[in-house]
Amino acid sequence: MFRKVKKRHSSSSSQSSEISTKSKSVDSSLGGLSRSSTVASLDTDSTKSSGNSTLDTCAEFKVKYLGSIEKLPFEMCKTLLEPPDLIGYLDKAQQEGKLPFVAVDEEMFLAVSKYGIRVASSDQCEVLQRHPLYLVVRMLCYEDGLGAGRNLVALKTTDPEQQECSIWVYQCSSAEQAQAICKVLSAAFDSALASDTKS
Secondary structure, three states, X not given: OOOOOOOOOEOOOOOEEEEEEEEEEEEOOOOOOXXXXXXXXXXXXXXXXXXXXXXXXXXXXXXXXXXXXXXXEHHHHHOOOOHHHHHHHHHHHHHOOOOOOOOOOOEEEEEEEOOEXXXXXXXXXXXXXXXXXXXXXXXXXXXXXXXXXXXXXXXXXXXXXOOEEEEEEEEEOOHHHHHHHHHHXXXXXXXXHHHHHHO
């Protein structure tokens, strides 16, 4: 369902994307408990290049939409730069009822290409969301930490004027699927940067 992309690192580019998968201890405000989450984060502000990978096709994944927190002011966006900060914010949003704990049952198609991310209905007749690649700030995958084993992908986007940001959360069928989405998006950034360099 998706292309596997081999990654090479080089320090020659000043702006690119970086994908890293690591285990972090993330403090949850749920009773002061601490949990371990595997975080695959896509950092578009990194100074490292991931090589000359290309993504000419569109990779599609069946996911469930958990919800979104939209139009956060720029000052708030600046506090959500690191994966633990973003995960902690989403945990708190769930506890405050701004985000549900469980996604609706209906599956949707999340498609990733070098143009960005498109979310379509299960029959693919209706496009529900579009996130152009140039507006994507960060994507990370993590386990919700509630003991249910739900694997989530959080997408942080900005507006064209970069005055505010939004966070979109999707529930995946497995940790492998969540990490694959992050890796394909990383390849999409590499492809876009390679095309930009050639032109």
